[in-house]
Each structure stands twice: as structure tokens, then as C-alpha cells.
Amino acid sequence: MSTRExxxxxxxxxxxxxxxxxxxxxxAMRGDLGxxxxxxxxxxxxxxxxxxxxxxxxxxxxxxxxxxxxxxxARYGGVIWEFSTDAYLQFLFVRDLDDSLxxxxxxxxxxxxxxxxxxxxxxxxxxxxxxxALFIALQPPKYRTMLIFLVxxxxxxxLLVRNYAWILLxxxxxxxxxxxxxxxxxxxxLPLIYNNFGITLGLVYSFIPFMVLPIYASLExxxxxxxxxxxxxxxxxxxxLKRVIIPLAKPGIIAxxxxxxxxxxxxxxxxxxxxxxxxxxxxxxxxxQFGASQNWPFGAALAFILLAIVLLALVLWALRARRSGxxxxxxxxx
Amino acid sequence: MAENIxxxxxxxxxxxxxxxxxxxxxxxxxxxxxxxxxxxxxxPSGCGKTTLLRLLAGFEQPTQGEIRLHGQELSGLPxxxxxVNTVFQxxxxxxxxxxxxxxxxxxxxxxxxxxxxxxxxxxxxxLVKLAGYGRRKPAQLSGGQQQRVAxxxxxxxxxxxxxxxxxxxALDLKLRKEMQIELKRLQNDTGITFVFVTHxxxxxxxxxxxxxxxxxxKALQIGSPREIYExxxxxxxxxxxxxxxxxxxxxxxxxxxxxxxxxxxxxxVQGRSRDGLSAGAEVTLALRPExxxxxxxxxxxxxxxxxxxxxxxxDTLYQVSVNEVGLFRVRSQNVNxxxxxxxxxxxxxxxxxxxxxxxxxx
Ligand SMILES: Nc1ncnc2c1ncn2[C@@H]1O[C@H](COP(=O)(O)OP(=O)(O)O)[C@@H](O)[C@H]1O
Ligand SMILES: [Mg+2]
Numbered sequence: 001m002s003t004r005e006x007x008x009x010x011x012x013x014x015x016x017x018x019x020x021x022x023x024x025x026x027x028a029m030r031g032d033l034g035x036x037x038x039x040x041x042x043x044x045x046x047x048x049x050x051x052x053x054x055x056x057x058x059x060x061x062x063x064x065x066x067x068x069x070x071x072x073x074a075r076y077g078g079v080i081w082e083f084s085t086d087a088y089l090q091f092l093f094v095r096d097l098d099d100s101l102x103x104x105x106x107x108x109x110x111x112x113x114x115x116x117x118x119x120x121x122x123x124x125x126x127x128x129x130x131x132x133a134l135f136i137a138l139q140p141p142k143y144r145t146m147l148i149f150l151v152x153x154x155x156x157x158x159l160l161v162r163n164y165a166w167i168l169l170x171x172x173x174x175x176x177x178x179x180x181x182x183x184x185x186x187x188x189x190l191p192l193i194y195n196n197f198g199i200t201l202g203l204v205y206s207f208i209p210f211m212v213l214p215i216y217a218s219l220e221x222x223x224x225x226x227x228x229x230x231x232x233x234x235x236x237x238x239x240x241l242k243r244v245i246i247p248l249a250k251p252g253i254i255a256x257x258x259x260x261x262x263x264x265x266x267x268x269x270x271x272x273x274x275x276x277x278x279x280x281x282x283x284x285x286x287x288x289q290f291g292a293s294q295n296w297p298f299g300a301a302l303a304f305i306l307l308a309i310v311l312l313a314l315v316l317w318a319l320r321a322r323r324s325g326x327x328x329x330x331x332x333x334x
Numbered sequence: 335m336a337e338n339i340x341x342x343x344x345x346x347x348x349x350x351x352x353x354x355x356x357x358x359x360x361x362x363x364x365x366x367x368x369x370x371x372x373x374x375x376x377x378p379s380g381c382g383k384t385t386l387l388r389l390l391a392g393f394e395q396p397t398q399g400e401i402r403l404h405g406q407e408l409s410g411l412p413x414x415x416x417x418v419n420t421v422f423q424x425x426x427x428x429x430x431x432x433x434x435x436x437x438x439x440x441x442x443x444x445x446x447x448x449x450x451x452x453x454x455x456x457x458x459x460x461l462v463k464l465a466g467y468g469r470r471k472p473a474q475l476s477g478g479q480q481q482r483v484a485x486x487x488x489x490x491x492x493x494x495x496x497x498x499x500x501x502x503x504a505l506d507l508k509l510r511k512e513m514q515i516e517l518k519r520l521q522n523d524t525g526i527t528f529v530f531v532t533h534x535x536x537x538x539x540x541x542x543x544x545x546x547x548x549x550x551x552k553a554l555q556i557g558s559p560r561e562i563y564e565x566x567x568x569x570x571x572x573x574x575x576x577x578x579x580x581x582x583x584x585x586x587x588x589x590x591x592x593x594x595x596x597x598x599x600x601x602x603v604q605g606r607s608r609d610g611l612s613a614g615a616e617v618t619l620a621l622r623p624e625x626x627x628x629x630x631x632x633x634x635x636x637x638x639x640x641x642x643x644x645x646x647x648x649d650t651l652y653q654v655s656v657n658e659v660g661l662f663r664v665r666s667q668n669v670n671x672x673x674x675x676x677x678x679x680x681x682x683x684x685x686x687x688x689x690x691x692x693x694x695x696x
Contacts, residue, residue, distance in 0.1 A: 228393055229426040231413040233440035234491065243439070247430045 069300035077294040087301035107285065107302070111309075114282040117196060117271075118264035121203040122211075125260045128204070129211030130253065134245070136212075137219035144220075151212050159206065163273040166202055167193065170274070194276030202270040210259035218252030219245070262310060282306055339404075340495055340527040341367040341390065346399035348385050348551075359385040361551040362399070367495075367529060368544070369404075372521050374530045376538040377548030378574070383531040384423070386548075387497045390529065392416050404494065414443070419488040423499040425480050427472040433459070433483050434468030440491040458486040461520065478509045485520065495527045502537065514541055535575045539563060547571045564622075565606075568695050572620040579626070579662050580694075581619040585611050592688065595619060598658035601635040605691025618694045623663040625690035628652060628675050634683025638662060640676055652676070654684060 069087050071079040092108065093101040136147045154162060169175050172189035180186045192198060222245065230240040246253070268283035275281070280288075282302065289299030348360040359382045367373045375383040388394045389401060392413035401408045408416065419440065428436050434455050441451045459465050462482035472480055481501060488496055501517075502510045518541060521528045532538050538545050539559040546556045547570070555562055555571045566572035569580065583595035586602060593607035595617065605619060638656035645668075652664045652675075664684060666675065676682050 223424075223426070225422060225424060225426045226428060228413070229420070229422060229428070230439070231393075232391055232418075232420045233487065234414045234443035235439070236412075236414050239443060244428060 065300045065303055069297050069304055071297050073295045073297050075294070077290075077296060079296050084297070087295075087297035088305075090295075090298050091301060091305060110280050110285050111282060111306075113196075113279070114265055117199055117203065117281060118261050120196075120200050121207065121264045122257050122261040124200065124204045125208045125211040126253065126257060129208055129256060130215055130249075133212045133215035133219055133249075133252075136216055137222070148213070148216065151209050154205070155209060159269055160273075162206070163202060163270055166198075166205070166274060170198055170201070193274055194278060196275075196279060198274040198276075199271050199279060199281070202274040203264045203267055206267070206270055207260045207263055210263070211256035214255040214259065215249055215252040218249045222248050258314070265306065265310065338369050339366050339402075340369040340371075341529070342402040342405075343386075344400050344402075346386075346389065346396045346401060348382070348389060348394060349397045358551050360389070360396075363548075363551070363553045364399075365546055365553050365556055367527060370525050370527055371543040372518070372528045372530065372541060374532060374538045374542035374545035375548060376532055376535060376545050376574075379533055381548045382551040383533075383548060384499055385551075387420065387499050387529065387531060390495070391418055391420050391497055417491075417494040419491055419493040419496055421481075421484045421488045421496065421498040421501045423501070423503070425472075425484040427480055427483055427487070429472055431471075432468060433464065433470050433472065433475070436472065436483055437468075437487045437490050440487065444491060454490055458490045461489070461523070462486045462516075477504055478513065481505065481513065482516075485517075489520070489524065489526070492524075493526060495529060498528060498530045500531050500533070502532070503534075510537075517541065539575070547574060549574075565692055566620055566694065569618060569620075572692070572694060577623050577663060577665075579621045579623060581621065581659060583617055583619050585613050585615045585617055587613055593693070595691070595693075597635065599636065599656075603635045603686075603691060604688035605693060606689055608693055608695070611693070620692045620694055621686060621690055623651065623665040624649070624667075626662075626664045626684050626686045627666060628654075628664055629683045629685040631683050631685060634685045636662065636684040637681065638684065639681050640678050643678055650675075652682075654682060656684070 068079055070083055070085065072082040072084040072086065074080050089101065092103060094104040096102050136144055139147060170193040176192060177189040181189065226244055226248070227240050230244045235243060266283050267281060268287055271279060271281040271284055286299050286302045289295045289302065343363055343365050345362045345364050346360055347358065347362050350357040350359055363386065375386060377383055385394065389396055392408065392411060395409065403416070403418070428439065431439070437455045437458050438451045441454055446454070455468065456465065459468060462485050464479060464482050464486065467475070467479065472483065475483065502513050505513060514537060530541065542559055544556065544558050545562060547554045547562060549570050555567045562571065563575055566575065572578045572580070581597060583597050586594040586596050588607040588611040590609055591607060593605060593611060594602050595605055596602050611617065636656050636659065638654040640652055641655050641661065642653040644651040649665045649667050654662045654664060656662045662684060
């Protein structure tokens with residue numbers, strides 16, 4: 001009998017001690033499927049509490065919302081348990097008197113404005129956040145922790161309070177306009193609030209730590225000798241930044257951008273207070289449906305359309321990143 | 335002669351930190367590196383070699399003194415304006431760029447035309463024997479290959495001076511020997527001045543045209559490998575480079591050329607002298623083990639008992655315990671089949687030629 005057959009018969013071989021660990025594991029898997037299954041069951045059992053929480057706090061509410069979005073709106077809020085796609089149709093169309101559908105871009109415009117404002121917020125946050133993160137990363141280690149701590153301080157007070165503070169600063173008779181007028185720099189108050197400027201400013205202020213922290217994390221890991229190598233090869237500061245620092249900080253820049261863009265899109269308090277209710281964003285529109293308009297299915301549908309768009313954008317982006325990843329592997333082989 | 339000097343350091347000091355944390359990494363170093371030579375900075379870890387290279391590259395500014403490159407004062411000139419390139423100890427290849435992009439980086443910064451860049455990158459990769467590797471990423475290369483990319487990248491700009499900071503220390507022995515030969519070939523082919531850092535004395539001796547031995551931020555001795563090995567000027571150099579026997583002696587008589595020295599045993603030996611020796615002064619003499627030989631002459635200046643015999647293949651080392659001197663080492667070539675001239679326990683004489691004795695400056 002060959003040793004191979006012997007091994008097949010006796011999966012756990014006593015003489016297998018000098019075998020390398022992976023080989024031994026393979027032998028065990030090949031031989032003792034029952035043990036493997038038990039191990040899987042054990043792992044599954046360990047995962048159950050976490051899975052339970054995720055299902056309870058994420059899947060159940062989302063499923064509820066999805067259900068509501070396909071129900072019929074009751075007149076004074078709530079829903080009637082009757083299937084309907086009206087909520088989704090309402091996003092793009094209005095029903096004419098003869099029941100035909102007319103294209104209506106009101107809500108699309110609000111979505112477009114939200115995306116525009118969120119992109120602007122992301123851009124401004126990046127323009128401020130990257131230099132800030134770079135500055136912190138270049139400080140001696142003992143100051144860095146302190147500076148990062150300072151970056152997170154706005155998180156310590158309530159968002160509502162912070163937005164009211166901005167109103168006090170920005171309104172026509174606010175600190176900024178009053179000071180400028182007292183100094184005689186301007187004669188009319190600057191329109192700083194209740195417009196897109198006010199909203200963008202408020203959003204940038206609210207979310208900038210989400211930009212600074214991931215960028216700082218990737219800059220802190222950066223091997224600064226690479227920057228010296230760039231200088232050594234004739235790169236000035238700007239070239240070194242463009243060719244070495246920014247490409248190596250890219251994971252942080254992307255993470256920061258997503259972390260600022262996505263919550264901006266759903267922001268509610270800031271556009272409400274600093275936009276003065278005149279410049280709706282998606283968040284306000286959704287809130288309106290559950291509140292004043294008492295159209296729950298439409299509110300739920302809006303939330304799902306937003307979710308779908310964001311997910312689609314992230315998936316497309318991830319696919320693109322993966323594709324450039326694969327092309328790298330091709331180079332590896334070629 | 336002045337136009338042949340590539341690098342001229344004049345009393346250069348570098349102090350890091352202040353107060354109790356002050357570190358004097360370089361202490362009034364003056365040396366000249368000739369155009370086109372392979373010059374080595376040799377010294378133990380922490381003696382200031384990297385600091386000296388960083389001053390040349392422009393990453394640090396000297397605390398005192400000045401550095402000239404082909405006559406031009408370098409102070410205040412940022413690294414990217416210096417016609418000097420560096421092969422970093424850790425290679426510092428750009429991980430997000432391909433090999434070709436790494437090599438072309440410096441050329442792009444210089445504003446070289448696209449066609450010329452393509453040609454030069456190929457030429458450089460050819461030079462370091464990595465033709466065809468241009469599209470790989472550094473992480474896909476072995477340590478030795480990364481080393482070559484770092485070389486190609488630094489040479490692509492045709493610098494006046496190439497600085498190499500322990501470029502071979504991360505390689506295994508066989509690869510290191512190959513790269514030593516490769517580096518010499520590159521230096522010959524390009525004619526670029528190489529400033530090479532190592533803490534390996536053998537590497538320094540075999541590769542350099544000239545070298546400086548450094549310790550604690552000081553340049554102790556500058557010269558050709560032969561000068562440094564045969565005529566070490568002080569105890570540190572004698573000890574750091576090769577094996578050496580140190581003997582304490584008193585000056586009997588001396589002029590500038592040669593002198594007579596009295597050993598503790600009372601024996602008188604002849605040796606090379608140096609200026610400023612007065613009769614009666616205590617001096618340390620250095621004697622290389624291979625310059626001494628076992629002898630059965632009863633008048634040999636040293637006598638002792640063989641404690642140990644170590645066979646090395648090409649030669650044999652005898653450790654002889656000599657009264658008032660301690661363990662004295664003698665190496666003799668194995669020319670007659672490696673049979674030991676004398677066994678452990680036997681008493682032998684040790685003799686040497688007068689020019690084998692070197693008086694150290696302490
Ligand atoms: N940036 C720095 N700050 C403080 N001390 C330093 C710095 N760079 C080097 N040193 C000190 O200077 C001395 C020489 O260092 P270095 O030039 O790196 O030595 P080597 O390269 O010969 O090993 C060491 O004592 C080191 O600790
Ligand atoms: Mg070093």
C-alpha cells in the first residue's frame with residue numbers, strides 16, 4: 001500500500017508532525033469534513049449577535065421604509081395598505097386632470113441642487129482640509145495629537161447650537177455684517193445667509209473633520225524620505241506635492257471626500273436653518289413629506305431614490321477602482 | 335590642481351538639538367573629494383556619515399563651515415538645485431510609480447523632452463541590467479533589483495556627484511559582492527564622482543580610490559586604501575581597519591624618518607618615525623599580524639608562548655602570549671600545505687621588518 005493511500009485512509013496521521021502547517025490543515029480539511037462543518041457552525045453562532053443587531057437596526061427599518069414607499073398615502077399622514085407606485089411616479093410626474101402623466105422637474109431640481117451643494121461642500125472641504133491635514137502631519141509629533149484633538153472640537157457641541165451660532169454671525173444684523181458696516185467697508189449688509197453660500201459654509205463647517213481626519217491618517221503614514229527623494233531628483237515643493245504626496249495620500253482624500261459628500265447630501269438641519277427654508281435640499285424635502293405634506297409613501301420613496309443613487313455612485317466608483325487594480329495585475333504578469 | 339576638486343569641505347560642523355540634547359554629528363570636518371574618484375566615508379554606525387551626505391545633498395545645512403561643489407558655495411542652495419543625486423539607504427523608490435516612471439522622474443523635473451526621456455530611461459535600465467523591467471512596480475522587484483532601480487534613477491540626471499548611503503547593507507553577501515563590482519563598473523563607465531558610505535572596512539578598502547575614516551563626527555584619516563591600511567595614524571584607525579597588534583613603547587631615539595623604540599621587555603625595535611617625537615616619550619606602535627613572523631632567532635625582539643593556532647585556508651593565525659604585551663597575533667601565509675610552523679604550547683620568537691612598525695598619533 002502506498003503512503004498516499006494510507007494518508008487517505010487515516011486523515012490525521014501521527015507521523016505528520018514535520019509536515020508544514022498549511023499542508024496539515026489541508027489534510028485535516030480533506031479528511032474530516034464533519035469537523036470543518038462543526039467549526040463553520042461555531043463561527044456562525046459567534047456571528048449571530050452582531051448579525052442580529054444589524055438586522056434589527058438597519059434591515060428592518062429599511063424594509064419598513066421600502067414597504068411604505070409602495071403603499072398609498074392616507075390623507076392625514078400614515079398609509080393605506082394598498083399597493084401603489086404613485087410615490088415613485090410623483091418624483092418625476094404630476095397627474096393631469098385626465099389622469100395622464102405630465103413631466104415635472106420640481107423634485108429633480110431639488111435633487112440636482114443637493115448634489116451641486118454637496119459637491120461644492122466636498123470641494124471646499126478638500127481645499128481647506130488637505131492643507132490643514134498636511135500642516136498637522138508636518139508638526140512635531142507632540143503637537144499633532146493636540147491639533148487633531150482641536151479639529152474634533154466642533155463635534156463636542158450640538159449641531160443645532162452650532163448652526164444658530166452661524167446665524168448670529170452671518171445674518172444681516174449679525175456680527176460680520178455689523179462689523180463691516182461699522183468700519184464703513186460696506187453700506188448694505190452682504191447676503192451671507194439664507195442662500196446657497198450660507199448652506200455651503202454651514203455644511204463645510206459641519207463636516208470638515210471628516211475630511212481632515214482620513215487625509216491626516218494617510219499623510220501620517222507617508223514615508224517622508226520619498227519626498228526627500230523627489231527633492232533630490234529636482235522636484236520643487238509644488239512638484240513633490242503633486243507627484244508624490246497627493247498620489248500617496250489618495251486613499252485618505254477619497255475616503256474624506258466620500259465622508260463629506262454623502263452626509264451633506266442628506267443634511268437637514270443646516271439647509272433648514274442657514275438656507276432659511278427657501279433653498280430646499282433632499283433632507284428637507286423628505287422631512288416635509290413626513291411632516292407638513294403628510295405623504296409618507298413619497299417621503300419613503302425619496303429616501304430610497306437617494307439611497308439608490310448614492311449606492312450606484314459608490315459601486316460604479318468601486319468597480320472603476322477595481323478595474324485599475326486589475327490592470328495593475330496585468331502589468332505584473334506582462 | 336584646484337579644478338580637480340569636486341567637493342571641498344572646510345571645517346564643517348553639524349550640531350543637532352540644543353542644550354542637554356545637543357548632538358555634534360560632525361565636528362570640524364575638512365576634506366576634499368577629487369573629481370571622478372570613488373570616495374568612501376567609512377566609520378562605525380552613528381559617526382556622522384549620513385549627516386555628511388545629507389549636507390552634501392542639501393537636506394541639512396551646516397552649523398559651521400562651508401561646502402563647495404566645483405568651487406561653488408552650496409549654502410542656501412535647496413536640494414533640487416544641486417547637481418547631486420542620492421541613492422538612499424532605504425532606496426526610497428516611489429511605490430506608486432513604475433520602474434520607468436521612477437527613473438524618468440528626475441528627467442521630467444529637468445524638463446527633458448519626451449523622446450529624450452524614453453531614450454535615457456532605456457539607456458539607464460540597460461546600464462543597471464534591468465532592461466524590460468520598466469513597467470513593473472518597485473514592490474514586484476527583489477531587493478537587489480530595487481537597488482539597481484535606485485541607482486538608475488539617481489544616475490539618469492547625470493549628476494556631477496552621486497551620493498550613496500550604505501547602498502549595499504541590505505543585500506545578502508553574494509549579491510553584495512556582485513553589486514560592489516557593478517558599482518565600480520558604473521563609476522568607471524560614467525566617470526561620475528561617487529561618495530560612498532559604508533561601515534564595512536573590507537568594502538571600503540576594495541572599492542575606494544580614497545577614503546576617510548570617521549569616528550564621533552571627526553574625520554580621522556584620509557588617504558588611499560593602502561595608505562590607510564599600511565600607515566594608520568592613530569589607534570582608532572589601526573583598530574577599525576583590519577587586525578592590528580598594539581605595543582606600548584618608549585622612544586629611544588628618533589628623527590623624522592625612523593626611530594628606535596624600547597619595548598617593555600627591554601627589546602629595542604626599529605620603526606618608521608614621525609615628526610615631534612622626543613626621546614623618552616611613551617608611544618603606541620601598531621603592527622599588522624601579517625607583517626610579523628614566527629622565528630627561532632634567539633635575539634627576536636618578542637618572545638612568547640603559542641596559545642592558539644587557527645587555520646584560515648589562505649593563512650594561519652597564531653595567538654602568542656607575550657610577557658608585558660599580552661596576546662600578540664601573527665598571520666603567516668600557508669605556502670607549504672598549511673602545516674603549522676609550531677604547535678600550541680611551544681615557545682617562539684616574533685620578528686618583523688623595521689618598516690612594518692607604525693607609530694600612532696594618539
Ligand atoms: N535629525 C537628527 N536629530 C538629532 N540627532 C541626529 C539627527 N540626525 C542624526 N543625528 C545624530 O547624529 C549622529 C550621527 O548620525 P548619522 O549621520 O546618521 O550616523 P551614521 O550615518 O554614520 O550612522 C548620531 O548620533 C545621530 O543620533
Ligand atoms: Mg547612516
